[in-house]
Amino acid sequence: MTTSPTLHTEASTSRYARIKEQDLELQVHYNDTGGTGPVVVMLHGSGPGASGWANFNRNVQPLADAGFRVILLDCPGWSKSDPIVCTGSRSDLNARALKGLLDTLNIERAHLIGNSMGGHSTVAFALANPERIGKLVLMGGGTGGPSQFVPMPAEGIKLLQALYREPTIENLRRMIQVFVFDTSHLTEELFQARLNNMLSRRDHLENFVKSLEANPRQFPDFGPRLGEIKAPALIIWGRDDRFVPMDIGLRLLWGMANAELHIFSRCGHWAQWEHADKFNRMVLDFFTKD
Numbered sequence: 001m002t003t004s005p006t007l008h009t010e011a012s013t014s015r016y017a018r019i020k021e022q023d024l025e026l027q028v029h030y031n032d033t034g035g036t037g038p039v040v041v042m043l044h045g046s047g048p049g050a051s052g053w054a055n056f057n058r059n060v061q062p063l064a065d066a067g068f069r070v071i072l073l074d075c076p077g078w079s080k081s082d083p084i085v086c087t088g089s090r091s092d093l094n095a096r097a098l099k100g101l102l103d104t105l106n107i108e109r110a111h112l113i114g115n116s117m118g119g120h121s122t123v124a125f126a127l128a129n130p131e132r133i134g135k136l137v138l139m140g141g142g143t144g145g146p147s148q149f150v151p152m153p154a155e156g157i158k159l160l161q162a163l164y165r166e167p168t169i170e171n172l173r174r175m176i177q178v179f180v181f182d183t184s185h186l187t188e189e190l191f192q193a194r195l196n197n198m199l200s201r202r203d204h205l206e207n208f209v210k211s212l213e214a215n216p217r218q219f220p221d222f223g224p225r226l227g228e229i230k231a232p233a234l235i236i237w238g239r240d241d242r243f244v245p246m247d248i249g250l251r252l253l254w255g256m257a258n259a260e261l262h263i264f265s266r267c268g269h270w271a272q273w274e275h276a277d278k279f280n281r282m283v284l285d286f287f288t289k290d
């Protein structure tokens, strides 16, 4: 008799942990599919109302079905994790939060998948904890710093910051229209879920604005240090990314010793969502083969 795979939902995988962040104690929310397989941690992007589940809901089940234990960390300042004002490097703050969670869960080593800010945070974690990482997937992020071709901040980032300052449905629609290449797949349900996430934590929205005022460069440029990362890295980008331009992916490819790059055409800033099936196949292949 064959057993059917467990269906993982946001509610069934929802967990909390307490971690130390410098002299603070924070509660962080995470999703965990459990199991004894190799661990994959997914780190979300920095948009208002983002969360691990919002960013990666099309990717959890295929990886869990393939035998991985999938963990989604909601970074401090997002979703059901505690609020925080970040006056330094947010990439490093998220990396410390991830270390705190892995320590709490007694996880020695994990593969990491980072989306946008999550990519920047993955690189920060890899630089600070090289012995704790397996393979890295960087998608639409991996380092702050300039694009060689696109004036910064990019169009999408301006819309993201406007939404933090004025969290209205109109501003949300403006930002989400720019996330993807093909807007015909955006449903009213998606807009409403994101709006609810966003408005249920106005403290997070206000703290992000305060953080930006204190330090406009929340995501430092790791360009000069990329060569220190020896772990295998799969870089995935959308050709039509209007948030973090595609040439940043080329900088990562040049900088890291053991990296490969895949660029999707007809794809914006959410490659893991817009091209979910191929993304999942590529990531599984990358994690399971030498």
Ligand SMILES: O=C(O)CCC(=O)/C=C/C=C(\O)C(=O)O
Residues within 6 Å of the ligand: 044, 045, 046, 047, 048, 049, 050, 051, 055, 115, 116, 117, 118, 141, 144, 157, 160, 219, 243, 244
């Ligand atoms: O400013 C940067 O470099 C990162 C921007 C970023 O993280 C945007 C991400 C947005 C999402 O993925 C989201 O809101 O879902």
